[in-house]
Amino acid sequence: xxxxxxxxxxxxxxxxxxxxxxxxxxxxxxxxxxxxxxxxxxxxxxxxxxxxxxxxxxxxxxxxxxxxxxxxxxxxxxxxxxxxxxxxxxxxxxxxxxxxxxxxxxxxxxxxxxxxxxxxxxxxxxxxxxxxxxxxxxxxxxxxxxxxxxxxxxxxxxxxxxxxxxxxxxxxxxxxxxxxxxxxxxxxxxxxxxxxxxxxxxxxxxxxxxxxxxxxxxxxxxxxxxxxxxxxxxxxxxxxxxxxxxxxxxxxxxxxxxxxxxxxxxxxxxxxxxxxxxxxxxxxxxxxxxxxxxxxxxxxxxxxxxxxxxxxxxxxxxxxxxxxxxxxxxxxxxxxxxxxxxxxxxxxxxxxxxxxxxxxxxxxxxxxxxxxxxxxxxxxxxxxxxxxxxxxxxxxxxxxxxxxxxxxxxxxxxxxx
Numbered sequence: 001x002x003x004x005x006x007x008x009x010x011x012x013x014x015x016x017x018x019x020x021x022x023x024x025x026x027x028x029x030x031x032x033x034x035x036x037x038x039x040x041x042x043x044x045x046x047x048x049x050x051x052x053x054x055x056x057x058x059x060x061x062x063x064x065x066x067x068x069x070x071x072x073x074x075x076x077x078x079x080x081x082x083x084x085x086x087x088x089x090x091x092x093x094x095x096x097x098x099x100x101x102x103x104x105x106x107x108x109x110x111x112x113x114x115x116x117x118x119x120x121x122x123x124x125x126x127x128x129x130x131x132x133x134x135x136x137x138x139x140x141x142x143x144x145x146x147x148x149x150x151x152x153x154x155x156x157x158x159x160x161x162x163x164x165x166x167x168x169x170x171x172x173x174x175x176x177x178x179x180x181x182x183x184x185x186x187x188x189x190x191x192x193x194x195x196x197x198x199x200x201x202x203x204x205x206x207x208x209x210x211x212x213x214x215x216x217x218x219x220x221x222x223x224x225x226x227x228x229x230x231x232x233x234x235x236x237x238x239x240x241x242x243x244x245x246x247x248x249x250x251x252x253x254x255x256x257x258x259x260x261x262x263x264x265x266x267x268x269x270x271x272x273x274x275x276x277x278x279x280x281x282x283x284x285x286x287x288x289x290x291x292x293x294x295x296x297x298x299x300x301x302x303x304x305x306x307x308x309x310x311x312x313x314x315x316x317x318x319x320x321x322x323x324x325x326x327x328x329x330x331x332x333x334x335x336x337x338x339x340x341x342x343x344x345x346x347x348x349x350x351x352x353x354x355x356x357x358x359x360x361x362x363x364x365x366x367x368x369x370x371x372x373x374x375x376x377x378x379x380x381x382x383x384x385x386x387x388x389x390x391x392x393x394x395x396x397x398x399x400x401x402x403x404x405x406x407x408x409x410x411x412x413x414x415x416x417x
Contacts, residue, residue, distance in 0.1 A: 022150030043356015155249020215386030255310030287375030294368030
């Protein structure tokens, strides 16, 4: 992968941007909980990021398919850097409050609504199709490396004050913006259909026709929507496990340790058989690990459960992202990736809101345990509803196939790159 210079710059840009985002998440979570003491407000942080992506869903995909994707990603990261500067200034001057945080987080959410799907569409243009599954895993390695180190560093730097964390985030966002804008892509521009109602909804229609894609994306949505507990980490760190901001940083880093190890392994040993079954198994382990974390009162056990959770989740991520990229024509990647990113945002950010609401209703620990049980129920139901996904075998570009009987409704088709 090092022979592809644009991919290396892409990888470095993702590393910097995710590093900044994860540090910022630690600072925002601790700052909001310190300002309000409300688990519901912790959930609102996720909602503030999700609503812009939902509102912009149809626009995002069309923009990604019609305009220079490098400039879109670079501009979005520039906006995120500007929001981080404002958070730093307001925190340093003592004028920060929860309303300002929610507003700036919404701005960041709107920028990420464009950034994430557009960034995904760039990846197949940077490497040959035969290397795509490895590129997906290597790209995931960049993200997970940042998720391991970013929260830990953010928690440590928070001791010097949130303004310090936000200032470093701004610098990293600006670095990422410059790297993204400098990418070189050797391919013909895709045919640009005139914007119509049909083309706006084309991404949704495409996913509905592809049963395995629909199953993979919706499985992630509902499993993580129910099982995600990241929004409640500040409560666990302060009130249940009795640590400080450094403990919160470690809790946020722990899933990424397992995910990073898995991504590194898959980058060199791609899944060759039974990818669909492995995906379902990974999501089931994710649910069990969530239950263990929810019940734990030991900081060491909690960290171990989160490491296992991240390991299992990464298997699902690589299978899903590979399927989305390999089965989508380049001219539609922006719209399909926009739908995929909205589902991911719903699972992560709307899941944070769901965690805040259920914790306010039932208590923090019951909320996490119920979510883990819900994830296991989703796995069982989806295995019956999407048998095509269970039978997905290989996911590499050369011989992706489905081992189910003829007539399952989906067969391998190499997309245009």
